Amino acid sequence: MTARFELDQIDCRYGERTAFQTRHLAIASGELTAIVGPNGAGKSTLVKTLAGLITPVQGEVRLDGVALHRFADRERARRIAYLPADSRLAWPLIAVRVVELGRYPFLKPLHGFTDEDGEYLDDAIQRAGATGLTARRFDELSSGEKARILLARALATNAGTLLLDEPGAALDPRHQLAVMKVLQAEARRGVCTVFAGHSLELVSRFADRVLVMDQGRIVADGPPREALSPPILSDVFGLDAPKGITPPDWAMG
Amino acid sequence: MKDIRLILILSGICGLSGLAGLFVDGFPVAALRAGDETAWLLLTELRLPRIALGFLVGAALGLSGAALQGYFRNPLADPGVVGVSASAGLGAVAALYFGLVSLSALVLPVMAIAGAALGGTALLLIAGRGATATSLILSGVAVGALANALVALAMNFSPNPWALSEIAYWLMGSLRNTSWTEVRIALPLIAAGAAILLTTARDLHSLTIGEDGARALGVNLRGLQIRLIAGTALAVGAAVAVAGAIGFVGLVVPHLIRPLVHHEPARLLLPSALGGGALLMTADAATRLVSGDGVPLYLGVMTAILGVPFFFHLIRQTGRLAP
Numbered sequence: 257m258t259a260r261f262e263l264d265q266i267d268c269r270y271g272e273r274t275a276f277q278t279r280h281l282a283i284a285s286g287e288l289t290a291i292v293g294p295n296g297a298g299k300s301t302l303v304k305t306l307a308g309l310i311t312p313v314q315g316e317v318r319l320d321g322v323a324l325h326r327f328a329d330r331e332r333a334r335r336i337a338y339l340p341a342d343s344r345l346a347w348p349l350i351a352v353r354v355v356e357l358g359r360y361p362f363l364k365p366l367h368g369f370t371d372e373d374g375e376y377l378d379d380a381i382q383r384a385g386a387t388g389l390t391a392r393r394f395d396e397l398s399s400g401e402k403a404r405i406l407l408a409r410a411l412a413t414n415a416g417t418l419l420l421d422e423p424g425a426a427l428d429p430r431h432q433l434a435v436m437k438v439l440q441a442e443a444r445r446g447v448c449t450v451f452a453g454h455s456l457e458l459v460s461r462f463a464d465r466v467l468v469m470d471q472g473r474i475v476a477d478g479p480p481r482e483a484l485s486p487p488i489l490s491d492v493f494g495l496d497a498p499k500g501i502t503p504p505d506w507a508m509g
Numbered sequence: 510m511k512d513i514r515l516i517l518i519l520s521g522i523c524g525l526s527g528l529a530g531l532f533v534d535g536f537p538v539a540a541l542r543a544g545d546e547t548a549w550l551l552l553t554e555l556r557l558p559r560i561a562l563g564f565l566v567g568a569a570l571g572l573s574g575a576a577l578q579g580y581f582r583n584p585l586a587d588p589g590v591v592g593v594s595a596s597a598g599l600g601a602v603a604a605l606y607f608g609l610v611s612l613s614a615l616v617l618p619v620m621a622i623a624g625a626a627l628g629g630t631a632l633l634l635i636a637g638r639g640a641t642a643t644s645l646i647l648s649g650v651a652v653g654a655l656a657n658a659l660v661a662l663a664m665n666f667s668p669n670p671w672a673l674s675e676i677a678y679w680l681m682g683s684l685r686n687t688s689w690t691e692v693r694i695a696l697p698l699i700a701a702g703a704a705i706l707l708t709t710a711r712d713l714h715s716l717t718i719g720e721d722g723a724r725a726l727g728v729n730l731r732g733l734q735i736r737l738i739a740g741t742a743l744a745v746g747a748a749v750a751v752a753g754a755i756g757f758v759g760l761v762v763p764h765l766i767r768p769l770v771h772h773e774p775a776r777l778l779l780p781s782a783l784g785g786g787a788l789l790m791t792a793d794a795a796t797r798l799v800s801g802d803g804v805p806l807y808l809g810v811m812t813a814i815l816g817v818p819f820f821f822h823l824i825r826q827t828g829r830l831a832p
Contacts (some may be wrong), residue, residue, distance in 0.1 A: 309721050333727030340725075346582035346717045348770040354715075361714055361727045408719075 259411040260285040260448035266315035275301040281442040288443035290459040292454040293469035299452035333361035341421035352390035358412025384408035400431035420451040436462045461503035519783035526790035530560040533794040548638040559687040561651045564786035569699045569744035571785020574759025576706045579713035579774030587759035592653030597749035599656040600624020606663040618750035625746025629738045682753030682809025692753040702744025710775035757816025
């Protein structure tokens with residue numbers, strides 16, 4: 257598998273405090289990569305660094321072999337779709353207007369959406385399970401419905417890379433499962449899919465690769481069974497789990 | 510054009526406001542028909558430039574208000590909060606204080622526009638690169654406070670009561686004594702500012718999902734800030750230069766129109782310009798209606814008196830709806 261992202265000698269800081277450090281990290285396309293760790297471990301910082309929203313004080317992030325900062329803003333936006341952790345909107349828009357934002361990196365000045373844009377939008381809405389929600393006002397949707405609309409927005413870009421910061425936060429188990437299935441399907445389509453999350457059960461069930469973070473560093477990296485080993489669970493999360501994490505087998509009814 | 514109907518309706522309201530301005534305190538229609546030259550001059554040299562300037566100033570304020578509210582993602586933002594109005598006022602007051610207005614009628618507007626440009630530049634420098642909306646608004650408050658303090662200083666050191674009252678009245682804002690000169694000064698600057706502000710539409714829409722989300726969609730936030738401040742400085746600077754400080758139009762109009770465009774910040778821009786124009790022409794007609802001989806009511810006072818109760822309502826509403 258080819259590496260979509262390559263990070264070398266990275267040091268990200270907020271003021272004096274190092275938020276994320278790594279000597280080398282490569283992330284492949286076609287894999288579902290999960291970033292887990294306690295609060296403040298640097299998960300969001302890593303996701304934002306991959307998204308090009310944080311420029312490391314040291315080191316280089318390469319996307320498909322090209323330094324990320326060398327991409328023009330819009331060119332980067334066409335290649336990387338990023339879903340922030342904050343799902344609030346400043347204005348109570350109609351939901352479809354939110355999904356359409358996913359096509360903005362492709363819009364030409366003074367031109368509207370093309371037929372091609374429309375196809376990507378319809379496709380994304382369907383894949384995210386947001387059909388039937390698009391005509392409603394965003395602020396009147398439930399948390400689960402909002403998550404679907406925001407996910408559709410990220411999918412509509414049809415980017416080769418999908419980065420999500422806590423996509424399942426505040427969702428009930430069924431909606432969390434639905435989101436994970438969408439992400440898994442994206443990874444299977446060859447999209448480099450990376451998400452930060454808290455649900456170790458779902459991560460162990462769906463992720464191909466898990467990066468465990470603690471205090472700004474990656475302390476374990478590998479398939480879920482290896483990365484979420486009992487010593488790591490104990491050291492990083494303070495959990496006593498002698499048998500490791502058991503992936504849940506429940507399904508959507 | 511999605512909002513063609515809304516735009517046509519607002520244009521119609523603008524037309525009606527213009528007519529109100531034409532006829533409000535009596536217009537000698539019969540004399541004009543009879544070919545009376547005084548009536549013709551009243552129409553072409555007094556009434557029409559005043560109506561045109563009212564539209565331009567209102568459009569500048571409404572459009573900047575809509576763009577700034579979109580950028581700050583806050584319905585309480587207006588050209589006043591970024592300090593541009595106050596800086597333009599300071600430029601004009603400096604012209605009055607140093608008696609430069611006697612040199613040429615152009616000195617006051619030019620200094621007001623220079624003040625707005627200076628204020629806008631200071632704002633961008635103070636806020637610095639990588640400024641968030643919050644740091645920009647705080648810098649704006651600081652720039653505005655400094656400009657207002659310097660205006661107060663100028664009034665403090667006024668050599669005589671006459672000079673003091675000249676400054677005080679100018680600050681209240683008015684379209685009295687408007688000629689085509691003011692329109693010729695304001696039109697190109699307001700048009701340029703409006704053109705710049707209209708380019709921000711898509712970026713403002715992207716900002717609905719937050720600054721990180723917008724940047725990930727390819728929005729260059731620094732470029733957006735520069736366009737926003739430059740556009741506001743040109744449009745509002747020119748408006749203040751020819752009409753004085755007129756408050757609340759930039760605050761109220763976008764808020765009134767927002768529900769009509771489904772709260773979309775991009776679609777709010779053009780209708781807010783038209784709405785601002787209509788409101789200011791109406792407010793000007795109203796000041797003339799209630800002003801008696803020798804007791805002119807100032808336009809800035811009228812818009813504030815109309816605007817403040819609305820402002821209270823807005824604060825209460827926002828308290829209930831705040832995210």
